[in-house]
Amino acid sequence: MSNASRWTMKPMGMDFGHLPRRSEGVDVVFGKRVDREERQQRSGGERPPTLYCSQYARPNERKRLRKTTRQARPTHACRCSFHVIKNSMCVRLIDTHKPFVLVFLDPGELMSPSTKRKKFALLAIYDIVSRTRHTTPKSRKKFTPTNMQLPETELTAAETDLNVIAYSRSLYMVQNRGKSSFVYRFRRRQPPKQSEKKTAEMSFHNARVALLACGSFNPPTALHFRMMEVAKDYLERECNSTVVEAIMSPVADTFGKKGLAPAQHRFAMLDAATTNIAWLRADSWECSQTKWTRTLAVLQHHEDQVREKYQDSKIRVVLVCGGDVVDSFVRILPDGSNLWSPLDVQKIINDFGVIVIDRTDATPHKTLCTVCGDKPVPSNNVAIVIDEAFPNGISSTRLRSAIQAGKSIRFCTLDPVVDYILANKLYV
Numbered sequence: 001m002s003n004a005s006r007w008t009m010k011p012m013g014m015d016f017g018h019l020p021r022r023s024e025g026v027d028v029v030f031g032k033r034v035d036r037e038e039r040q041q042r043s044g045g046e047r048p049p050t051l052y053c054s055q056y057a058r059p060n061e062r063k064r065l066r067k068t069t070r071q072a073r074p075t076h077a078c079r080c081s082f083h084v085i086k087n088s089m090c091v092r093l094i095d096t097h098k099p100f101v102l103v104f105l106d107p108g109e110l111m112s113p114s115t116k117r118k119k120f121a122l123l124a125i126y127d128i129v130s131r132t133r134h135t136t137p138k139s140r141k142k143f144t145p146t147n148m149q150l151p152e153t154e155l156t157a158a159e160t161d162l163n164v165i166a167y168s169r170s171l172y173m174v175q176n177r178g179k180s181s182f183v184y185r186f187r188r189r190q191p192p193k194q195s196e197k198k199t200a201e202m203s204f205h206n207a208r209v210a211l212l213a214c215g216s217f218n219p220p221t222a223l224h225f226r227m228m229e230v231a232k233d234y235l236e237r238e239c240n241s242t243v244v245e246a247i248m249s250p251v252a253d254t255f256g257k258k259g260l261a262p263a264q265h266r267f268a269m270l271d272a273a274t275t276n277i278a279w280l281r282a283d284s285w286e287c288s289q290t291k292w293t294r295t296l297a298v299l300q301h302h303e304d305q306v307r308e309k310y311q312d313s314k315i316r317v318v319l320v321c322g323g324d325v326v327d328s329f330v331r332i333l334p335d336g337s338n339l340w341s342p343l344d345v346q347k348i349i350n351d352f353g354v355i356v357i358d359r360t361d362a363t364p365h366k367t368l369c370t371v372c373g374d375k376p377v378p379s380n381n382v383a384i385v386i387d388e389a390f391p392n393g394i395s396s397t398r399l400r401s402a403i404q405a406g407k408s409i410r411f412c413t414l415d416p417v418v419d420y421i422l423a424n425k426l427y428v
């Protein structure tokens with residue numbers, strides 16, 4: 001019997017109270033003091049977006065925790081998803097420091113794992129799970145480390161991505177036996193560190209590359225086109241790469257940024273401006289999706305497309321972005337969740353690569369050091385380029401403000417964009 005088939009994923013038919021359905025994710029925020037009453041109030045009849053673990057948040061512990069994780073963050077937010085496997089709850093915990101830990105958990109007293117971080121994470125999850133009354137002594141009995149396997153067949157594509165990471169990390173199982181609990185650690189069986197290996201082999205040098213810029217382009221500014229030119233120039237001059245094409249992909253309307261003009265216009269402006277530039281084009285795939293697509297998925301889509309188009313499985317798709325986007329890699333949203341999944345960021349850096357165009361007030365190098373933690377920033381896969389010929393603080397916001405004030409924006413962007421905005425009376 002294959003290992004995968006030993007586990008069956010059951011639908012969420014059990015009484016999980018207020019927990020969201022799987023893949024929705026729950027944010028576990030460490031470090032916030034929320035008293036019991038308030039917590040109950042927050043839970044109310046509705047599903048709370050965030051679960052607070054106040055009892056593990058003493059200030060001195062927070063300080064130590066930050067030291068351990070080497071990441072000073074205002075709160076320690078973890079995104080978890082919940083699954084039911086053989087009557088036990090499986091919690092997947094994702095955070096910046098340890099991107100993915102799979103925990104099979106029975107409520108019970110926990111034996112302290114070796115590091116504070118693990119302890120905090122496990123206790124936090126315990127805190128959640130202990131309020132769900134989901135396990136019975138019978139189900140606990142069934143639960144043994146020997147039959148443990150990820151239910152690969154039942155997972156969606158996105159989750160299967162995560163599984164790879166789970167295997168490259170350690171797997172923890174926590175089980176209650178009488179009064180004490182045990183933490184089991186499993187090593188992945190396949191050769192580890194596949195993505196690191198890929199990074200070591202990968203380099204911009206002599207590579208065939210397609211560039212991808214994702215953004216609102218609301219409207220496109222001179223810098224949006226310029227950043228593609230700067231990235232292409234850098235790769236061809238410094239790395240002897242061949243840039244086969246460069247793609248500008250406007251984000252879908254469902255991204256929900258304030259004041260976002262309809263995707264049809266944002267795409268049309270990019271298309272009009274790039275139509276006579278052989279190596280540069282606008283692509284409508286991302287903005288024609290009904291839901292917002294994470295940048296990693298956009299990269300993956302275009303990797304498939306260009307490899308097929310050029311019949312070359314070695315072509316790389318490299319993300320081009322400004323320093324502000326890199327800074328946003330570690331941004332935590334007001335509800336405590338991560339703007340970018342840390343896993344996505346790791347994959348973008350290691351499996352694709354990024355050309356960062358420096359931008360006023362951005363500190364991409366510092367952010368990348370934070371993101372990479374113990375490891376050095378992979379310099380063969382990430383380059384921060386300063387545009388010395390044309391440094392400026394232009395932004396779409398400034399163009400929109402100028403248009404609203406009735407001022408000219410000519411020469412702040414390409415002429416076809418200006419003409420399109422005027423003809424369609426955008427941003428007035």
Ligand SMILES: Nc1ncnc2c1ncn2[C@@H]1O[C@H](COP(=O)(O)OP(=O)(O)OP(=O)(O)O)[C@@H](O)[C@H]1O
Pocket residue numbers: 213214215216217218221223224227320321322323324325357358359360392393394395396397398
């Ligand atoms: N002046 C600039 N310098 C460097 N990168 C830039 C500049 N303007 C935009 N970019 C980059 O272009 C990409 C698309 O950006 P986006 O469409 O969000 O433009 P924006 O000017 O930042 O928009 P807004 O002002 O509406 O927030 C991002 O990677 C962004 O960092």
Ligand SMILES: NC(=O)c1ccc[n+]([C@@H]2O[C@H](COP(=O)(O)O)[C@@H](O)[C@H]2O)c1
Pocket residue numbers: 214215216250251255257293294295296325328339340341344
């Ligand atoms: N998690 C993610 O993949 C993620 C998060 C935030 C923004 N983005 C992308 O960054 C780009 C720029 O966004 P802003 O316009 O908010 O700077 C957009 O294309 C957006 O889709 C991706």
